Amino acid sequence: MAQPLFSLDGQSLITPQSVSNKFPSPHNHNETDRLRIAEAEFAVVINIAVQRFAAGKNLPDAVRWLIGQLHDIRQKFGAAVWQKIIPIIQAHPSATILQQCPFTRWSFEKPRGYSGDAGLIDFIYGHPAVAEEVARSTPLGLNIFEYTINAPGPVAVRERRDTLTRYVDETAVRTGSDTEILAIAAGHLREAEASKALAEGRLKRWVALDQDPESIGSISSQFHGTSVQPINGSVRGLLARKHQIGTFDLIYAAGLYDYLTDKVAIRLTQICMEMLKPGGVFLFANFSDEMADDGYMESYMNWELLQRSEADMWRITNAGATQNAVDKTVWFGANRNIIYSTIRKRS
Template structure:
């Protein structure tokens, strides 16, 4: 109990929104780590926010921002906006930074999904403020939708679904079984336009902080090796256009699936 004085540990353990990895926990990973009501709490908070999985989350943000920039520039060269779909957007920190730091964001159109009302309200407010501050005309649509709803709707298609140049899901697979992840990957692939890119992330089974996360924080993830993650690739994807790789600490792994230009 003595470690609960650290704000990050307290929120992670008690899960006020009912689940781990909520938008405020993500915010805590990014902002000043020296938070807490005492020197001891601040130091403890800093220690936990220096662990490999938290560092991996920050590495993931760098990766995603670069991804947004590269894919948007690619579409700009084709003379059209980049249509981007993100499931489980959370606070969308990568989009916050993309809007603030990269003028090419003007050519991006975002569709962001999350199942939690509080998260959507927060993210809508923050993104709106950044758009006004930097005078960004970027189109952003936020929608309330869960994984189950998305899967259910995909099984009853009505007309032709929208097509996206980039579809990504960063963090959700850490909490979902293989069967659900595989279904989502197939749905995501169907949402891709020809030449589009699908990206998903997972915490690697090598996470050195696994035991203390489960024991001290009651934070349980579905871990996968790179080889296991590769088996979740969409059934229709060409094997030569599927890549699994790690960045930074190696605690986060990424699967990248490019749809052929000929569809």
């Protein structure tokens, strides 16, 4: 695995323990027996999947089936057993097959040293930035990729990008020429590529904050000469009020809360509410606990996320948005794999 190029700020480091705490084990007795049964179930499933890969027919469907089976094993046996199954899956020879998929391989190898970097999300977006990496894949890897990239999680992530573009453009219509936007954990700010308000010069500033200097470098060169202002900053810096960046009409965070514990998520929500102008909107997104790809992501991709339920989202929303909030809403994207919270500040 590649060495980390730098360390995350500690606020977005989730551990297997923090995932397990949210994902209880159904029965705590007989764990050794249940682990043996889970291993046996995985062995049956992977044998069938490998045979289907070897037969070479309808490979995307074989991957879809495998992803569904891993989800079921994860659900059935619960966190404690699942955490022990993950290294078994990762060490299984099937990993060398599935990691021929460029998206799966990137996630597992973590070339930037941490999970869920903006380069990984570019595979989901089908962005030209990763076209060369995709082109280097084997034919089998490309067949697997055809499904992994169209699995429910990635479909929901593409919808999330389009939703962010829509929020930015609608904010520009609502607020006129003084529109100020803040993207926290901006990644490569791909949602800006389709923004009419940005293209037509109708935004006063679109501040894009991220802790990864490579992402900030990408935004700086792509959006040079526009109202986009990249800032190398972190959640920790925001919580410490280190970044003096003013106030905004729209603040959003996508692909971030999935890595934050409740305590940090609530504190960050409070800080974002303070940074909103009157009438401004804060939006945050999280993978929902109804997502279907979790078993595959946590094993073959080594990508752990904190999934959240509607009740979890309300808890963060209510604790984070106190006296100045109006119109709090929690809502699902179309396939319910991502859940959103939007909070409007009193005018």
